[in-house]
Amino acid sequence: MVGGQNYLPQFFKGRKMLIELITPLVLATSPMAIIVPETANYSHGTQMVAMNSAKDVLSITFNGTRTYDYRGQPNDSDND
Amino acid sequence: MLLLITGSKDGTSSLLISEIGNQNVFRFNYDLFKDYTLEFTPNYWKISNPTGHSIDSNSVTSCFWWKAFNFYLMDQEEFVVEEVKYIFRELYHWCRLRGITKGNPHDFHNHMGKMNILSIASKHFRTPRTLTSFGLGGVKSLGEMPIVAKSFTSGLTATNATLMTTAVIKESLHPDFPWFLQELLSSKADITIFVCGKSFFAYTRDRSQLKGLDWRAEQNFQDMATKEWFRFNLSTQLQKSVMEFCADLNVDWGRLDLMEVDGEMVFLEFNANGQWVFLDYSNVDGLVKTVCDFLMS
Numbered sequence: 607m608v609g610g611q612n613y614l615p616q617f618f619k620g621r622k623m624l625i626e627l628i629t630p631l632v633l634a635t636s637p638m639a640i641i642v643p644e645t646a647n648y649s650h651g652t653q654m655v656a657m658n659s660a661k662d663v664l665s666i667t668f669n670g671t672r673t674y675d676y677r678g679q680p681n682d683s684d685n686d
Numbered sequence: 687m688l689l690l691i692t693g694s695k696d697g698t699s700s701l702l703i704s705e706i707g708n709q710n711v712f713r714f715n716y717d718l719f720k721d722y723t724l725e726f727t728p729n730y731w732k733i734s735n736p737t738g739h740s741i742d743s744n745s746v747t748s749c750f751w752w753k754a755f756n757f758y759l760m761d762q763e764e765f766v767v768e769e770v771k772y773i774f775r776e777l778y779h780w781c782r783l784r785g786i787t788k789g790n791p792h793d794f795h796n797h798m799g800k801m802n803i804l805s806i807a808s809k810h811f812r813t814p815r816t817l818t819s820f821g822l823g824g825v826k827s828l829g830e831m832p833i834v835a836k837s838f839t840s841g842l843t844a845t846n847a848t849l850m851t852t853a854v855i856k857e858s859l860h861p862d863f864p865w866f867l868q869e870l871l872s873s874k875a876d877i878t879i880f881v882c883g884k885s886f887f888a889y890t891r892d893r894s895q896l897k898g899l900d901w902r903a904e905q906n907f908q909d910m911a912t913k914e915w916f917r918f919n920l921s922t923q924l925q926k927s928v929m930e931f932c933a934d935l936n937v938d939w940g941r942l943d944l945m946e947v948d949g950e951m952v953f954l955e956f957n958a959n960g961q962w963v964f965l966d967y968s969n970v971d972g973l974v975k976t977v978c979d980f981l982m983s
Contacts, residue, residue, distance in 0.1 A: 627858055627860040629860045630835065636847055648695065650735045650736045653700075653739070654700035655695060
């Protein structure tokens, strides 16, 4: 067991069967959502977003890795 | 004064400003470009915000790009978006050409991606067998080794899904798609080393409770009081390996991700602009102060 995952290849060893081919798109899953609080207002005076704790920091910025175009579509990501 | 190029909703940027002091930083938010006044000639520039706070080419002492293009311009024509992006990049590179940028360019990995970084890392660390493939080229050479599929870009599909590290069977891979494959490692702990100037902050995260293979898919955003990453001291050998790797890559900022396998550190990847606040959100290890000192140095 590796991190709770079964070792899949052992199941298929020695078995002849029709395997449906997989694609990266099929393997993709919904990423963890980053919720920006409605009350997260930026102030030019303080040059900060009003925050109460580090939790607010992480809920706004965590793991944001992709850049976006004008349609909000991801583009030229910089990786996390 | 530090020129901080970022987005208005970025919490890390706000954390930095709270530590450095508002008067010592000028925050230039890409997503709020219309709020600013910019005068930019080939040899002089000045930016002012609505309160009158300003920075110019004479007062700037350092420049840091942090996640600016992770935010997008709402309700703008594509032409406007691309023009604004161009200008932000030009301003950053104006600073870079004068040697005052800190950290790495936002497009670092466009010129130095995972495969080339693995090649460099292999001189300093154990690295996993890795294959990038079109038409399943080279897949047979992986033999019976268990493998995982990963993503280069962490990009989203049309259905807003992303490929996390996933165990796959070589025989089931569709030949019409690009594949980024790596040997599956059995490990008890993820390791990450945050590089900030000459400081290295090493952290470990237990993998025994992971349901899958990728810790990024199982982060606890609901209860951030629960510490997930624990700091440890780098061995002399590992510190030397990190130093030499960074020297080869010509970086003094970023995050190395590794795994501990049977007591040995295996290098996975380097993130030139990786997140770091999550390692020390209680600020007990002084990451924020160290970063601020680095940015203002």
